[in-house]
Amino acid sequence: MTAKLLLLGGTTEASQLARLLADQGADAVYSYAGRVASPKAQPLPTRVGGFGGVAGLVQYLREHSITHVVDATHPFAAQMSWNAYEACGQLGVALCALTRPAWQAVEGDRWQHVEDIQGAVASLQGVPKRVLLALGKLNLPAFVAQPQHHYVLRLVDTPDVAPPLPHHIVIVARGPFDLAGDRALMQSHDIDVVVCKNAGGIGAEAKLHAARELGLPVVMIDRPALPPRSEISSAEAVLQHLGL
Numbered sequence: 388m389t390a391k392l393l394l395l396g397g398t399t400e401a402s403q404l405a406r407l408l409a410d411q412g413a414d415a416v417y418s419y420a421g422r423v424a425s426p427k428a429q430p431l432p433t434r435v436g437g438f439g440g441v442a443g444l445v446q447y448l449r450e451h452s453i454t455h456v457v458d459a460t461h462p463f464a465a466q467m468s469w470n471a472y473e474a475c476g477q478l479g480v481a482l483c484a485l486t487r488p489a490w491q492a493v494e495g496d497r498w499q500h501v502e503d504i505q506g507a508v509a510s511l512q513g514v515p516k517r518v519l520l521a522l523g524k525l526n527l528p529a530f531v532a533q534p535q536h537h538y539v540l541r542l543v544d545t546p547d548v549a550p551p552l553p554h555h556i557v558i559v560a561r562g563p564f565d566l567a568g569d570r571a572l573m574q575s576h577d578i579d580v581v582v583c584k585n586a587g588g589i590g591a592e593a594k595l596h597a598a599r600e601l602g603l604p605v606v607m608i609d610r611p612a613l614p615p616r617s618e619i620s621s622a623e624a625v626l627q628h629l630g631l
């Protein structure tokens with residue numbers, strides 16, 4: 388049976404793997420959730436939108452005779468990763484994940500670890516500050532509970548609906564970001580604290596270097612629990628794993 392791959396994407400690493408798969412002439416489909424208005428074009432046939440939970444994914448895998456799923460979603464896309472784990476388990480479809488190690492604090496970092504978004508919100512209790520929220524739009528409403536702050540929101544798209552935060556500014560920008568740009572952003576907005584997820588990888592790492600240089604505290608949201616699966620840390624190694 389020839390391999391037919393489903394690549395669950397939405398990350399820089401997934402785009403790298405898509406390029407390699409296309410170069411190999413692999414029979415593969417790239418899947419986007421559909422969160423971003425104009426997602427990056429991929430060199431593979433692309434589908435957009437949720438599958439409809441585990442049952443929907445099982446149906447998709449069957450209908451498209453998928454033999455392998457590569458989960459290259461963001462480490463915070465835990466729902467998708469668990470769905471893939473369960474659906475592949477039900478059908479005996481091979482599953483592996485393209486993952487990136489979590490960021491680790493180094494000397495000079497002032498990180499406060501929190502478990503989740505609610506923990507990040509709670510950590511902001513207190514006097515008004517200028518907060519860089521480097522989080523997706525879906526996470527913003529939770530911060531209404533701390534309305535005293537001025538929030539600088541860095542988002543991929545201009546929001547359709549104004550974020551529900553009384554004092555905020557939206558900066559539309561798509562990574563990868565660099566140190567000079569992130570340092571300038573923090574300085575020009577007079578940032579007191581940075582809130583972000585422990586995404587890992589290089590595309591969004593510059594803000595941590597900038598915060599360290601400027602001596603700013605970082606509220607670091609730790610990763611959610613992910614399913615047990617083969618984890619591979621480079622796109623090239625995924626090809627090897629797949630025998631391509």
Ligand SMILES: NC(=O)c1ccc[n+]([C@@H]2O[C@H](COP(=O)([O-])OP(=O)(O)OC[C@H]3O[C@@H](n4cnc5c(N)ncnc54)[C@H](OP(=O)(O)O)[C@@H]3O)[C@@H](O)[C@H]2O)c1
Nearest residue numbers: 396397418419420437438439440460461463464465466467
């Ligand atoms: N979470 C983040 O911080 C973050 C950051 C950067 C990029 N992303 C990317 O954004 C997408 C959505 O992330 P999320 O955190 O909202 O995911 P999530 O909470 O784990 O997933 C929620 C639902 O969205 C659908 N979905 C997620 N990823 C999908 C994909 N690649 N293809 C098709 N459907 C997908 C699934 O819907 P059904 O149940 O209907 O199948 C899933 O159950 C992912 O592709 C992820 O890689 C996420």
